[in-house]
Amino acid sequence: MSDHVTINDLDLMRNEIYAEYGLIFTSPKWQEYFSTKEWYKPLYTNVDARL
Template sequence: MKHNLGISLLISSICLVQIGCSSEPVVNNNNIVIKDETTTNNEKIRNDNTVQNNQVIKENSENNAPNNYYIISYSSSQYLTYDDIRYLSKEELALARNEIFARHGYTFDKAKYKNYFSSQQWYTPIGKVDMNTFSDIEKYNINFIKSYE
């Protein structure tokens, strides 16, 4: 138990130093679950991670995402780097890329994207979108994410 507490404190410290989040580690069946909530531009972003056998297992998925959630909340305002996407699965990368389109009101044909984005409070489908309305940052990020999918 003392070893688990040490790991918990270490992970909490790393979380606070790296991203300035508030986290609450919980030891559960010899796993440490860290619940992070970061607020950016009035958007609450939830991240649940489990540390198991010294590996962080991300638990963000479209099934447990709250309905006011962004995969990458700043993908329309900042150029992305590898560090921004390196822990995302292929599914999460596809959602992150399509979230840029969704912010412009793109109406999705594929059921998985239509269902996911329709469940987000911030999403308002308006139809097809003109890529000329996208910023240079958004165009760059779409291509950047696509290159890692």
């Protein structure tokens, strides 16, 4: 197991935070990924003020 965090890991971690706040993703990659999560509720096109 690697002790290094990859760019992909960081990208996922950042987007998990946005997803928790209900961001509607424009990227098909993230739309598809988070649509499989029971907890994900896409509500907002911008969540910056909610963070």
